[in-house]
Amino acid sequence: MSATPAAAVSAPGATPVIAVADLTTRFGTQTVHEHLDLDVPRGVILGVVGGSGTGKSVLLRTIIGLRRPDVGRIQLLGEDVYAASTAQRIAVERRIGVLFQDGALFSSMTVTENICVPLREHTALSARDARRLATLKIALAGLPQDARDKYPSELSGGMRKRAALARALALDPEILFLDEPTSGLDPITAAGFDRLLRTLRDALGLTVYMNTHDLDSIHAVCDRVAVLADRRVLVAADLATVERYDHPWVQDYFRGPRGRTAGAVYADAVQEA
Amino acid sequence: MDQTGAPGRVELSAAPDGTAMVRVSGAWTLPHFAAIERSMQPVKTALPAQARLDLDGLSALDTAGAGLLSVLLGPERLRAMLDALPDLAPERRALLETVGCAVHDIFAHPPPQPYALGFIGLLARIGSAVEAIWLQTRLLFGFVGLTLETLARNLLRPQRWRMAALVTQIEQTTLDALPIVSLLSFMVGAVIAFLGATVLKDYGASVFTVDLVSFAFLREFGVLLAAILLAGRTASAFTAQLGAMQAHEEIDAIRTLGLDPIEVLVLPRVLALMLGLPMLTFAAMLAGMLGGALVCVLAIGIPPAMFLSLFHADTPLRYFWVGMSKAPVLAFLIAIIGCLEGFKVTGSAESVGERTTSSVVQAIFVVILVDALAALFFMEMGW
Numbered sequence: 001m002s003a004t005p006a007a008a009v010s011a012p013g014a015t016p017v018i019a020v021a022d023l024t025t026r027f028g029t030q031t032v033h034e035h036l037d038l039d040v041p042r043g044v045i046l047g048v049v050g051g052s053g054t055g056k057s058v059l060l061r062t063i064i065g066l067r068r069p070d071v072g073r074i075q076l077l078g079e080d081v082y083a084a085s086t087a088q089r090i091a092v093e094r095r096i097g098v099l100f101q102d103g104a105l106f107s108s109m110t111v112t113e114n115i116c117v118p119l120r121e122h123t124a125l126s127a128r129d130a131r132r133l134a135t136l137k138i139a140l141a142g143l144p145q146d147a148r149d150k151y152p153s154e155l156s157g158g159m160r161k162r163a164a165l166a167r168a169l170a171l172d173p174e175i176l177f178l179d180e181p182t183s184g185l186d187p188i189t190a191a192g193f194d195r196l197l198r199t200l201r202d203a204l205g206l207t208v209y210m211n212t213h214d215l216d217s218i219h220a221v222c223d224r225v226a227v228l229a230d231r232r233v234l235v236a237a238d239l240a241t242v243e244r245y246d247h248p249w250v251q252d253y254f255r256g257p258r259g260r261t262a263g264a265v266y267a268d269a270v271q272e273a
Numbered sequence: 274m275d276q277t278g279a280p281g282r283v284e285l286s287a288a289p290d291g292t293a294m295v296r297v298s299g300a301w302t303l304p305h306f307a308a309i310e311r312s313m314q315p316v317k318t319a320l321p322a323q324a325r326l327d328l329d330g331l332s333a334l335d336t337a338g339a340g341l342l343s344v345l346l347g348p349e350r351l352r353a354m355l356d357a358l359p360d361l362a363p364e365r366r367a368l369l370e371t372v373g374c375a376v377h378d379i380f381a382h383p384p385p386q387p388y389a390l391g392f393i394g395l396l397a398r399i400g401s402a403v404e405a406i407w408l409q410t411r412l413l414f415g416f417v418g419l420t421l422e423t424l425a426r427n428l429l430r431p432q433r434w435r436m437a438a439l440v441t442q443i444e445q446t447t448l449d450a451l452p453i454v455s456l457l458s459f460m461v462g463a464v465i466a467f468l469g470a471t472v473l474k475d476y477g478a479s480v481f482t483v484d485l486v487s488f489a490f491l492r493e494f495g496v497l498l499a500a501i502l503l504a505g506r507t508a509s510a511f512t513a514q515l516g517a518m519q520a521h522e523e524i525d526a527i528r529t530l531g532l533d534p535i536e537v538l539v540l541p542r543v544l545a546l547m548l549g550l551p552m553l554t555f556a557a558m559l560a561g562m563l564g565g566a567l568v569c570v571l572a573i574g575i576p577p578a579m580f581l582s583l584f585h586a587d588t589p590l591r592y593f594w595v596g597m598s599k600a601p602v603l604a605f606l607i608a609i610i611g612c613l614e615g616f617k618v619t620g621s622a623e624s625v626g627e628r629t630t631s632s633v634v635q636a637i638f639v640v641i642l643v644d645a646l647a648a649l650f651f652m653e654m655g656w
Contacts, residue, residue, distance in 0.1 A: 107621030125306055133306070136340040139375030153620040172303060172335040203368030204335065 015078065017042045017175055017207050018063060023072030025058055032058055034231040036072070040224075042174075045201055045208040046236075047218045050228030051249060056211040057101070057179055059228065063209070064098055064177055065089060077174065094122050097168030101179040103160040105152040111138060111163045112148045118170045134170070140200075141166035142192055158189045165193075169200070176200075178210040182217050194220040215254075215262035227253075278332040280305035282312040283345065285319055293321045295346070295354075298330025301338025309338065313345050320346075326354035334365060339372035348377035416613045420543060423535045438541035446507045446542075447549030451556055453506075458490070458498050458557035462564025465489055470573050479573050483583040486565030491592040492651075495558035496550075497644055500603040503550060504636035508611035511542055512632040515615025516625045524616070534616075543608040550604035551597060558596065595651050603640050610636045 016039035025033040032055035040046050050056050061067045063074055065081045074081045079092045105114050115134035119125055125133065138148050141162040152160055161181065168176060181197075182190035198221050200206050212218060218225060218239065226236035227250055235245045243254045243263070253259055281301035288294045295316065301309060326346075343351050351373050355366055427433045469482040515538060518524050527534045562584075569575040575583075614632035618624050 108623035123303055123306070125303075129306060129310075133303075133337055133340065135379055136336065136372065136375055139378045140336060140372065145379060151621065153624070169336070172337065199367055199371050202364050203371060205364070 015042075016040055016075075017077055018209060019073075019075040020059075020063060021073045021075075023059075023062065023074070024070050025055060025062065025067075026070050031231060036232045038226060038233045038236060040207060040209060042207050043201070043205055044223050045197065045221050046210065046224045046226060047222035048209065048211050048226045048228060049213070049218065049253065054228045055231075056228055060177055060179055060209070060211055064096065065093070094171060095173055096175045096177060097171070097173035098177045099161070099164050099168045099179065099181055101183070103152065103164035105160060105164055105167065107152050110149050110151055111143070111155070111166070114152075114163065115167045115170050118167065122171055134166070137166040137170055138163070140196075141169065142196060158185045161185065161193070165196075172204060173206070175207045175209065178208065178212075180211055180213065182212065182214045187216070190214065190217065191220070193217075197221050215259055216265075219262050219266035280308040281331075281338060282309065283316050283342075284312070285316055285324075288325060293324040294327050295320070295324050296327045296330065297342065298332075300333040301331060301342065302333050302335045303337040306337055306341070309341055313341065317345060324354070326351075326358060328358065328361060328365070331365075334368060336368070336372055339368050340376060342369065343373045343376040348373040413610070413613060417609055419535055420539055420609060423533065424540060424543075427536060427540065433536070435537065435541050438537075439545055442541050442545030443549050445510075446503065446545055447552055450502060450506055450549075450553060454499050454502050454553050454557050455560040457502065458495065458560040459564040461494060461498060462486060462490060462561030463568045464564075465494070465561075466565040466568035467572065470568065480575065480583065482565070482569055482573060483575065483580055484587050486562060486569075487584050487588045488592060490558050490561035490565070491588065491596050493596065493644070493648065494561055496554045496596045496599050496603065497640070498561075499550060499553040499557045500600070500607065500640045500644075501637055503546065503553065503604070504607050504640050505633055507546065508607050508614075508632045508636040509629045511608065511611030512614040512618075512629045513625060515612055516618030516628055519616060519618045520620045520625065539608075539612045542612060543605060546604035546608040547601045550607075551600040554597060554600045558593075591656055595656055599644060599647050603643060606639050606643065607636045610639065 018038070018040035020036060020038040023033050023036040024031065025036075036059070038059075048056055048059070058067065062069050063076065063081070065074075065076075068082055073083075076092050077095055079088055081089065081092065084092065105111070106117070109117070112131060112134045115137050116127075116130045119130040119133055120127070123130075135145070135148060139145065143159060143162045143166060147155060147159055147163070152163065155163060161184075165181070176197075182193055185193060194217050197208060197210075201208060208221075210217070210222070222239065224236060225239050225242045227234040227242060227245070227247075229247065229249050234247055234250065235242055242250065245251075254263070279299045281297070281299035283295060283297050286294050286296055299305070346354065351369065355361065355369055355373075358366075466482055466486050469485040470479055473479050473481050473485075515524070518538075524534050524538070527537055566577060566580050569580050570577055611632050614628040614635070618628050
């Protein structure tokens with residue numbers, strides 16, 4: 001983690017922490033991405049939007065090193081993910097946190113044990129200290145304390161997401177990848193999630209890469225929005241620029257009834273502030 | 274993470290105006306967790322009620338470090354101290370306040386006491402284990418009843434029979450198991466013939482090896498071998514199939530579509546096994562006797578024609594029916610246990626494994642138990 005996150009946040013555009021260059025992804029004869037480019041500067045909360053089937057999840061999986069691209073290069077924290085040696089790749093993976101869509105908690109372990117896994121594997125902490133830190137992460141993620149000794153199957157969907165977030169944050173990562181973090185959450189919980197993300201970004205200088213459908217989230221937390229359509233990143237800029245972008249899907253998305261409502265609410269909120 | 278600088282430490286000192294200062298310096302980050310905690314020990318005991326915080330020497334801070342600081346000072350005091358530090362960088366303040374709130378939550382909810390150990394704990398565990406066995410037995414009988422009731426309701430309505438599912442299940446559970454059941458029975462048949470030949474030779478009664486093999490396979494081993502293989506091969510498959518469906522709410526979906534999961538999922542499997550196991554038993558009997566016959570021919574010198582005529586003369590037909598009559602009963606139990614354990618899966622990957630293990634263990638146990646009881650019964654009846 002950078003010792004001066006404030007400086008990094010205020011000067012984005014230096015070296016991108018995520019750099020995708022000329023990416024092409026194919027499944028059989030179907031091409032999902034073609035010549036896709038995307039740069040994410042440090043300290044930014046990026047929302048990636050796109051219709052169902054435009055390959056948002058595939059792009060995320062490719063960036064974090066789970067699916068080798070057919071063509072193209074992925075750089076994560078300055079390291080070429082697919083050309084790096086195993087040791088280099090593990091070093092990079094230590095510095096990122098991933099929240100999968102359904103949480104992907106290990107079902108045979110309690111919440112605390114789930115969070116202890118990265119803590120015990122990657123640091124020299126004792127079991128007792130790891131448990132204490134895990135307790136802190138649970139509280140940070142906004143999970144009630146009586147959930148810490150429960151198994152994932154005993155938790156509600158929203159609590160599972162929070163537990164998974166606590167695990168993703170266990171090592172204080174520099175980049176946090178989120179796949180649909182607020183889907184399936186009630187609006188109050190989702191808003192709490194957004195607030196938590198922003199606090200963590202401000203406090204830790206996190207970079208957040210977030211696949212989302214949630215217009216409220218986009219308005220509330222995203223500094224930048226990237227639109228995935230026509231097999232590439234159509235536009236990646238601040239929300240105001242993206243909303244004005246001349247493309248039928250973008251216009252439908254942000255100017256549709258849901259988009260207008262969310263936009264109006266946050267415009268009011270900004271004025272009041 | 275590239276936290277540079279010395280490990281974090283904390284010390285008490287006196288400010289020029291006499292108030293106590295808590296001086297925090299270095300990198301308060303995860304890699305230095307243990308070192309920071311060591312430096313906290315002397316401060317913790319000597320911490321005065323009134324103190325000021327000095328964060329000027331702090332080079333890096335993450336949630337682990339912020340958590341330690343909150344624990345050391347206590348969340349309320351930390352908040353008061355932060356209010357007295359107007360020049361603090363906003364992101365540091367945000368982190369310390371967020372973590373402080375979290376630590377406050379932890380203090381407000383101490384962890385529950387773990388279970389009592391010792392003699393009372395032992396009794397409690399025995400009690401809950403006995404209760405679990407009782408509940409499991411009751412559940413199994415209930416499920417048997419439910420399946421029989423559904424079967425009775427559907428038996429007279431051929432339009433409700435699920436022939437495609439039934440035939441698929443027979444293919445998977447019976448036809449696909451035929452090679453392994455035959456091979457296994459063949460080898461066990463040969464082993465029994467060898468044993469018989471060795472023991473009976475001393476009495477000059479090698480010829481009775483034929484009877485040994487034929488009695489054993491017709492009455493017991495044919496059906497037992499086939500049933501145990503089916504318990505291992507098919508009960509586990511049923512549990513895993515239904516368990517995965519249960520985990521993905523497919524069984525709930527079947528219910529909400531107005532269908533009966535017992536009728537759709539359990540009946541075809543139960544009926545397939547009840548038809549399939551007799552066929553496998555027949556194959557096992559043939560293969561076992563073939564193995565025995567081969568040993569008789571090669572090792573004892575009984576020619577095949579003599580083997581057949583001895584078999585024909587000594588073995589009553591009812592032995593075949595004694596063995597065969599057990600097959601549908603065992604098949605029913607194996608299928609029921611496999612399906613019931615599948616329904617008991619609760620979503621986690623571990624639960625699928627647990628239930629599959631339980632289903633195989635239960636199925637094999639029940640197969641041997643029922644076979645032993647049946648052997649007693651047939652003996653007493655003189656069949």
